[in-house]
Amino acid sequence: MEGFFTKTQTQSKDRPDGRTYSCASCGLYQYKFHPRMPAFGNFKKGILNLGESPGETEDKKGRQWQGKAGRALQHAYRQLGIDLFEDCLNINSVNCRPTDDEGTNRPPAAYEIACCRKRVTRLIDKYKPKVIILHGSAAVQSLIGHRWKKKLDGISKWRKWTIPDREFHAWICPVFHPSYVQRKDSEEIETVWKQDLKRAFSMVDVPFPDFPNEEKQIIIVEDKKEVLDVLRKLNMGSLKPDPQIMTFDIETTGLKPQDTERHRIACTSFCDSPNRAYVVPELKWKSYKRALKELLENPDIGKVAANMKMEDTWENVINGITVKNWVWDTMQATHVLDNRKGITGLKFQVYVNFGVVEYDGEIEEYLKGDPKNANSVNRVFEADPKKLRLYCGLDALFEYKLALIQMEKMGVDPRELV
DSSP states (O other): OOSSSOHHHHOOSSOTTSOOOSHHHHOTTTTOSSSSOOOBSOOTTOEEEEESOOOHHHHHHTSSSOSHHHHHHHHHHHHTTOOTTTTEEEEESSOSOOBOTTSOBOOOOHHHHHHHHHHHHHHHHHHOOSEEEEESHHHHIIIIITTOOSOOOOHHHHTTOOEEETTTTEEEEEEOOHHHHHHHTOHHHHHHHHHHHHHHHHTTTSOOOOOOOGGGGEEEOOSHHHHHHHHHHHHGGGGSSSOEEEEEEEEESSSOOOOTTTOOEEEEEEEEETTEEEEEEOOOOHHHHHHHHHHHTOTTEEEEESSHHHHHHHHHHHHOOOOOOEEEEHHHHHHHHOOOTTOOSHHHHHHHHHOOOOTTGGGHHHHOOOTTOTTOOOOGGGSOHHHHHHHHHHHHHHHHHHHHHHHHHTTOOGGGTO
């Protein structure tokens, strides 16, 4: 997405850490039958397959997917009505065969993947695929790893998602690598693999979403009188004909608020619509505390958060507010829908559902305290106030949109929760 959390501020495609990434620095191109193997396929259905790296057979023939794993992939694709070479374009994360000292195949190293990334992204920019299927962890590392600052983990975390990636304007669909399926020789894993492939193919005819610029949907309120007006307006939502739900999110000086002399809330965001969110600074006015208390303790407005325990505890300890009528927690709902590890965090869910990669950008470093001390104070008040508040507003906005998606998947009518 465009705005102050830009790609140049968060991660360079080609030189994410200032190091040189090139064929010369990688060196894999030497002594290969077909170095820098070009993409192959007629691309009739707009599907791009991103594999791991050429093996011995591929290097000799100069084409992707020519060995045992490739034959298995061709067969699986035919069963699902797709021709691997007629309907798709094929390339690898590393386009020269990696070998060990004895000349046998080995997995590509992270640096080798980084050196070849420019070739991959340029090819995507040139062909503009509708669907990009990432076969295995190396492919995930190639296309997502340089942009994902948090723990990347392996393919088991990423498979199954159909990600509307805004940078590449394509559906990104990670799946198991066919060689992994063969090694496991498990009927269950093969079934899951083919289901994931079928899901990926189903996205070919799904138009890429027309996402709004969410930053323009964030309303940052600075004037103290206007802050009170916003809180009262939100509170009036309970008088509307349909019951209301509202997400709210806070940015704080740490994880635990019990040390009230050191810990503070920096700002709070509220969202009662998929089209806007409000962000207000934390004020010491009695009128502000009263208006905030009336809103958060209003039993006719259903409260939603990502990890509601934090908002609930901080408001209680810092402001003496007992939040009433919690109806949804996006982290808990994610776990109910899919109990895999590492997927419940808001930033991960925002990427796989809305295609935005880590919009916390340069704010993240200010939110970190001492990892060994849960009571430590972070540097949130050193961050640019406007950027901090925009980030806070995006949290509430995405929480609201994510909650609606989760409710739809679980067959829950949000009006029945309030």
